[in-house]
Amino acid sequence: MTGFDPSWLELREGADATARAAELLDPLRSALPQEGPLVIWDLGCGTGSQGRWLSGRLRGPQHWILHDGDPRLLDRARASEYVTADGTPATVETRAGDIGALRASDLVGASLVTASALLDVLTAAEVEAIAAAAACPVLLTLSVVGRVRLSPSEPLDAEFAAAFDAHQRRDGLLGPDAVAAATRAFGRRGASVQARPSPWRLGPGQAALTAEWLRGWVAAAVEQRPDLAPFAGDYLGRRLTECAAGRLTAEVHHVDLLVLPGSSS
Template sequence: MNTVETEEFAPEWLAAREGVDALARSHGPLPVLAEHHRVVADLGCGTGSLGRWTAARAPGVERWLLFDRDPRLLALAADRVPGRVETRLVELARLRAADLTGVTLVAASALLDLLTAEEVRAVTDAVASTGCPAWFTLSVAGRVALTPEDPLDGAVTAAFNAHQRRAQRLGPDAIDATIDAFARRGYRATTFPSPWRLGPDHPEVTGMWLRGWAGAAAEQAPDLPVADYLRRRLAALEQGRLTAVVHHDDLLLMPPEPGDRP
């Protein structure tokens, strides 16, 4: 695992991004999910930010099942998610229907773009076997809009997107791949835009995002003059001139109605 990937899951980064995540997530799915969120499985739960966000906006969850492959993050989440909480240490490629017994909603935040096609298939099969809805928030869409523009914006974005697809991860292809996988099981999909809006109002997380985003691009395309690009962008941020819209999508997947066929 390289440095960029390690930092992606660092508690410090997860804590820094929680505020912009909270502002970005769409409220659109909440009325539908209110009928289904009695027992929620949070896949790749991190420090439990989705549980905290949901508790403040959709009360009524009786129990959280928190899944992650990192025992350190599971311990943090168990202490920080309100209500009754259980934890599961699991690799998502090995997720099975039995792991979701009693679950009425499967959820995740900032997860899909990190998965491989094999992991998406495992998640789809497990969820579809339960017949419950799935709600995946904040998946990267592969589009970034920075103001003011820079001639290298497009090349850095392309290099970052290619980096996201390394090690067979789906990256910005994840939403479409997940919709297709669930459609084969008869699920109906609705997407909701959930963009990060970064800039002088969030200087710490904007700077951390810039460094991580540019760092991944530099790993992928070492011939790009990313160091100079990053210096220009950080200088503009310090001067209060830089804003960035980092596009994400939320995805709601509803199971087939009785009588429907996949």
């Protein structure tokens, strides 16, 4: 996978960290090996934000395998420091490659497979590949589910939201259907899947992120539905003005999934 702007990934990192469903950590810890190094694969690692968040919440020692299709992002992720809950540095390696090409043989020895903000930009075949390859616990965070709420609301909100969701499903991508598709894919293989909400709740303290999200949200909607273009400039201008004045809040809903393999896995 390529095409993610590192500056966007860095801008959203704080909101992502706040949103992730921390209540899934206890059952995850219980399911992980209690002795020996944890070997953690981070799929679509981006700049490494999932590793920076999760490494400090799991025991050491840890070895992270950062997997992404974009060499620029791998370079940034490799430069980060990942520190375990024990205070010891994790070891890190990077793998460049296509997530859809993952095989079970690639993940032999993995204690955990994880990913953040990834499921919704995958195809059904890629989700099936992950489900078929992973025989260990899997933690998948921050998958969009197609629910956005802006306050104050406007009649056009629903039009832009529907167009954005359709854009997310372009070219066979799962978009808001990813959580359901992943739940089915892992469930067919005997795994149990726990789902928890992990919404962004953006207010005046996240104005820069809200503004950048709005620009991308509206642009994607217009790309999907050019008939919205005549309204987009004024709509976005109003929303950005409200955002800059501290009058706009946004809830962007996501879901986190914890997958625990069945006894037959």
